Amino acid sequence: MGLEEKLPNGILLANVEKLVNWTRKTSMWPATFGLACCAIEMMTVGGSRYDIARFGMERFSATPRQADLMIVAGRVTNKMAPVLRQIYDQMPEPRWVLSMGVCASTGGMFNNYAVVQGVDHVVPVDMYLPGCPPRPEMLLDAILKLHAKIMDEPINAKRAQIKAENGETTPMIPSSERFAPTGRTALKRAERQQAAQRKEMGADNELGMAGVEQRKEITGGEGR
Numbered sequence: 001m002g003l004e005e006k007l008p009n010g011i012l013l014a015n016v017e018k019l020v021n022w023t024r025k026t027s028m029w030p031a032t033f034g035l036a037c038c039a040i041e042m043m044t045v046g047g048s049r050y051d052i053a054r055f056g057m058e059r060f061s062a063t064p065r066q067a068d069l070m071i072v073a074g075r076v077t078n079k080m081a082p083v084l085r086q087i088y089d090q091m092p093e094p095r096w097v098l099s100m101g102v103c104a105s106t107g108g109m110f111n112n113y114a115v116v117q118g119v120d121h122v123v124p125v126d127m128y129l130p131g132c133p134p135r136p137e138m139l140l141d142a143i144l145k146l147h148a149k150i151m152d153e154p155i156n157a158k159r160a161q162i163k164a165e166n167g168e169t170t171p172m173i174p175s176s177e178r179f180a181p182t183g184r185t186a187l188k189r190a191e192r193q194q195a196a197q198r199k200e201m202g203a204d205n206e207l208g209m210a211g212v213e214q215r216k217e218i219t220g221g222e223g224r
C-alpha cells in the first residue's frame with residue numbers, strides 16, 4: 001500500500017497490519033483454475049451444502065486481474081504450465097496459491113514426462129492440500145488455514161524482521177478445533193495432553209525395563 005512504509009513501528013503499525021490483513025483475507029476471490037477431477041470438489045464448495053460464500057469467496061473470477069487466490073485443482077501438464085504461469089503473473093499483488101490434491105502438489109500417480117511433478121516448479125505455493133481428491137471440507141480447512149496465515153503476514157520488512165527475531169509462526173490448527181465451542185476444544189486439548197503424558201510415562205517405563213535388562217547382561221545378572 002505504501003502507507004505502511006511511512007508509519008513508525010509499534011502499536012499503530014501492528015494494528016494497521018491487523019486491519020490490512022483482515023481486509024485481505026475477507027475479500028479473497030479465487031481464480032478459476034480447475035484442471036482435473038479435483039476441480040469437481042472445488043466446485044462443490046460453491047454449493048449450498050459447503051457454502052464458500054460464508055467467507056466472501058463465492059465469486060470465482062474468470063479474469064486473473066480480479067483474483068487473489070489461485071486454487072490449482074488437478075494435475076498440471078507441461079503444456080499447461082506456461083499458461084498457468086501467465087495467469088499467475090497477471091494476478092495483482094498480493095496473491096496466493098493453493099495446491100489442491102496430490103497431483104497438483106507432487107504429480108501424484110502420474111509420474112511421467114507429460115505431467116509437472118509439483119506445481120511449485122511453476123509458481124510459489126502458499127498452502128498444500130493432500131488427498132485424492134481432497135473433500136470439500138478439506139478445501140475449506142485449507143482456505144481457513146491460509147486465512148490464518150494471511151492474518152499473521154508482516155506488513156513490511158521491519159515487521160518481518162521483528163517477527164522472525166521473536167520466532168513468531170502461524171500455528172496450523174485444524175479448523176474443527178480452532179472454531180469448535182471453547183469447552184469442546186479445551187476438553188480435547190486436555191485429553192490429548194493426558195494421552196501424551198501417558199505415552200511418555202509408558203515409554204519411560206519401557207526404557208527403564210530395557211535399561212535394567214541391559215545392566216543385567218553387563219553385570220552378569222546382578223542388575224546394578
Ligand code: SF4
Nearest residue numbers: 037038101103132133
Ligand atoms: S489428486 Fe486425484 S482427484 Fe485430484 S486430480 Fe489427481 S487423480 Fe484427480
